[in-house]
Structures are given as C-alpha cells and as structure tokens.
Amino acid sequence: MPLEELSAATEPSLGVVTNLKELAALAVPMIVSRAGLAAMGIADAIMVSRYNPSEFAALSLADGTLGRIVEVFAAFIIGGLVLVPCAYGAGDMSEALRIWRRSLLASIGLGLVGLAIALMGTNIFHLLRQPAPLAAEAGSLSAILGLGYVAALLAIGAAIFLEGIKRPLIVAVSVVAANALNIALNWLLISGHAGFPSMGARGSAISTTIVRFALAITLVACVLKARVVKTRSAKAETSPLNNQHALGLSAAAIQGIMLVLTSTLLIFAGWMGPLALAVLSAVWTLNAPVMLVALGLADATGVRVASSNGNARFLVTLSAIAAAAMGLLCVAVWSAFPSRLAALLVTSAPMLGSLAPLIPLAAILLLFDGVSFVAVSALRALRDIVWPTGIEMATMAALVPLAFALAFSLSFGVRGLLLAAIASAACRLALLGWRFLWLTRNQ
Numbered sequence: 001m002p003l004e005e006l007s008a009a010t011e012p013s014l015g016v017v018t019n020l021k022e023l024a025a026l027a028v029p030m031i032v033s034r035a036g037l038a039a040m041g042i043a044d045a046i047m048v049s050r051y052n053p054s055e056f057a058a059l060s061l062a063d064g065t066l067g068r069i070v071e072v073f074a075a076f077i078i079g080g081l082v083l084v085p086c087a088y089g090a091g092d093m094s095e096a097l098r099i100w101r102r103s104l105l106a107s108i109g110l111g112l113v114g115l116a117i118a119l120m121g122t123n124i125f126h127l128l129r130q131p132a133p134l135a136a137e138a139g140s141l142s143a144i145l146g147l148g149y150v151a152a153l154l155a156i157g158a159a160i161f162l163e164g165i166k167r168p169l170i171v172a173v174s175v176v177a178a179n180a181l182n183i184a185l186n187w188l189l190i191s192g193h194a195g196f197p198s199m200g201a202r203g204s205a206i207s208t209t210i211v212r213f214a215l216a217i218t219l220v221a222c223v224l225k226a227r228v229v230k231t232r233s234a235k236a237e238t239s240p241l242n243n244q245h246a247l248g249l250s251a252a253a254i255q256g257i258m259l260v261l262t263s264t265l266l267i268f269a270g271w272m273g274p275l276a277l278a279v280l281s282a283v284w285t286l287n288a289p290v291m292l293v294a295l296g297l298a299d300a301t302g303v304r305v306a307s308s309n310g311n312a313r314f315l316v317t318l319s320a321i322a323a324a325a326m327g328l329l330c331v332a333v334w335s336a337f338p339s340r341l342a343a344l345l346v347t348s349a350p351m352l353g354s355l356a357p358l359i360p361l362a363a364i365l366l367l368f369d370g371v372s373f374v375a376v377s378a379l380r381a382l383r384d385i386v387w388p389t390g391i392e393m394a395t396m397a398a399l400v401p402l403a404f405a406l407a408f409s410l411s412f413g414v415r416g417l418l419l420a421a422i423a424s425a426a427c428r429l430a431l432l433g434w435r436f437l438w439l440t441r442n443q
Helices: 003-052 054-062 066-081 084-090 092-120 122-127 132-146 147-162 170-188 199-227 242-270 275-304 314-336 339-344 349-381 386-409 414-439
Strands: none
Touching: 003 199, 003 275, 003 339, 054 066, 054 132, 054 199, 054 242, 054 275, 054 386, 066 084, 066 092, 066 132, 066 147, 066 386, 084 092, 084 147, 092 122, 092 199, 092 242, 092 414, 122 147, 132 199, 132 275, 132 339, 147 170, 147 199, 147 275, 147 339, 170 199, 242 275, 242 386, 275 314, 275 339, 275 349, 275 414, 314 339, 314 349, 314 386, 314 414, 386 414
16 A cells, blocks of 8 residues: 555544544543532432332422423523633633633522522422322422522532533542532431431432532632633633523523423323332433433533534544443343342332333433434534524424323323333434534535
8 A cells, every 4th residue: 555545544543543532531520520410319319219219209309390490500501601612722711711700690590590499399399280298298308409509500600611621620529529428418317327317308408408519619619710720822702791691591491491301201200100200210310320421421522522623523423423332332231131220229119110121211212312412512512502402392392292192191101201202312313413414514
C-alpha cells in the first residue's frame, strides 16, 4: 500500500481513539456524579421499602410526581448553562461566570415555586383520585421534599457550570460524599438508630433535604473559587439573556413532558392499587442508575458538541454507539436474571412475583431512552430548540391514550404501561435521530 493511502487509512482510526479518550475523560466523572445521584434514590427506595412497603408506595408517589417538578426546573437551568462550555472554550471565563450568575435567581425563584406546589400536595393527590390515606401521606412527604428544592437547583446549576469548565471531578467527589451522608442519615432516621426516632419515609425525605443543602453549599463554594482560574484572552460571543432562556425553556419543556409521562404512568398504577404503584416504582428504581449513566454520557457529548468545529456527527455517533452498547448489555443481563434483580429491590412475595416478569421490558426501555438522551443533548448543544420539543410533545400525546388502552382496556396492567412507554421511546428516538442527521447533513 502506498504511504499516502496508509496514512489516510490510519487517520480515521486515530481520530476515533483520540475522541473516545477525550469523551471518556470528560464523561467518566460526569457518569460517576450521576450514578451517585441514582445511588441516593436507590438507597432511599430500598431502605424505605424494607421498612414498610406502604410507606414506599407513598414516597414513590410523592417523589415520582410532584418531586419530579424540580427536574423540570433543573432542565431550565441546565439548558441555559449549555452556553458555559462555549464561553470557556473561547477563553472567556468572565462570560462563563455571567451565564452562571443568571441561573442563580432563576434557581431561587423556581425552587420557591416548586415549594408552593409541594405544599399543596395532599389536595393535588386527592384531585388525581389517589386513595385517601396514600394521598395524605404522599402530600406530607412532598412538603418535606419541597423545602430542599431551592438547594437542589443551586447544586445542579453549580455542578453543570463546573462540568462546563472541565472540572467534573469536583462534582463527582462531592456527589459521592453526599451519597455517603444520605445513607448515614437514612440509617439514623428511617428505622431509628443512635437514639433517633423511627420516622420511616419521612426520615428519608428529611435526609434528602439535608443532603441537598449540604451539596449546594459545597458546589457553589467551588464555583466561587473558580473565579481565580485564568483563561486565554480571547472573547467568547456574548450570549444574550433571551438566548440562554430560550435554550432553558426548550430543555424544561422536554423535561416537563417526560415528567408528565412518568407521572401519568404512576397515577395510572395508583388507580390499580398500592401493589401496582410499588411495582412500577421499583422498575423506575432499577432503571435509574443506568439512566443517569446514559445522561452523564449525553451531557458529556453535549459539552463536546458545543465546543466542536463541524464535527458533531462523528462525536455523536461515537456516543450513540456507546449508549446502545450499554443498553444491549442491560437487555442481556436484565433478561437473564430478572428474579435476582427483583430480590435486590423488594422482599415481599407478591411484589417479587409481579416485578420479576417486568424487568426484561424495563431493559428494552433503557436501550431506547439511553440513545435518545444522547440525541437530545446533541441537538440542544447545536441550539436546536423547536424540533426536539415538538418531537417530545408528539410522542407524549400518543403515549397517554396508548398506556390507558393497554393497561385498562386490554387489561395488561403494569405490563401495558411499560409496553406503551417502550413504543413511545422507540418513536421518539427515530424522530430525534432523523432531526440530528438532517441538521448535520453537510458534515
């Protein structure tokens, strides 16, 4: 082979290896931080479910519906902060800090709005036709969790800023420490140890709120310290306030649709009874770590795409392959050991019998959602606002009636809810993939 042809043949492979290393260097700490967040939720779920399954159902209803409002607000904050790596990559640290400061007031304001909604939790759950005892307990838990919404949003904004200036290790270490604190507080407050009263699910909610404040204080302090970092003298293109808010509104709309999706399924499960609600919540708990790993990979991809120079398709293809490989591995493991995985989450025989057959379906949902996260993050980094939001709204509009029909009209129960979610996720991935390929058709 001539030397020129050999060089041309080896350049793409070197590009793949180099980009994989760069992606891994950024993604691994981000994945660790998100896995740590998942571990906190899993610890809460396992410790409360083993303490009292009925309290686990109430905690799942509170955290899986009104508790997810904070994720919508967080998406607004994160969506605007996608501009941070653009400014930092251009060497303009002052602009990156301005972008972050804009998120502070939004975090406080949105957190207070979330608290106001959480305080009305009992009435909201009654309106959603949940059983009276379940609605009262879930409403009380929502109020406790709502006290930490401001802290949660401040922590998320600071974490995304630090990751945007390529300091994800700080976030990862802080989240791991927060996870350890959460487990310790759960041990003290759920069952009652070292002289503390036994508070069950309320103890878990109190622990979550305390940890959110501790994490917010730590990460905001790290951001303030980042002011001393010197960057190149080049100036980034100024990011207008309305542009930052437009990106944030797009991300919040998408996350809000996802909230409606999961909350609707939980409400449907609540209509079937506490057992069905607990089983579906256990499915989400099992999927949570992998989901957040996929989100870490997607966020790292977004940071790289935002600072790339016409190389988005190549970067996103690598990430999509990684996300798909992870999803396929989950399909294999989830399908091979459903009973063992179910036993990690629940102990009661009725829940074990209902949960184990659903675990393979949960893995299929992971596969489609994981690659979708990469596509959404890439489109957001390319500042595509309207299309991702429209795709999410369209697939959501189809999901609710399909889930109702499968669960109730065809009497598939919780299995029907998962089948509807899989169909919606597959359609969403196809449309998002088409949109990304269209935007990058000249690459």
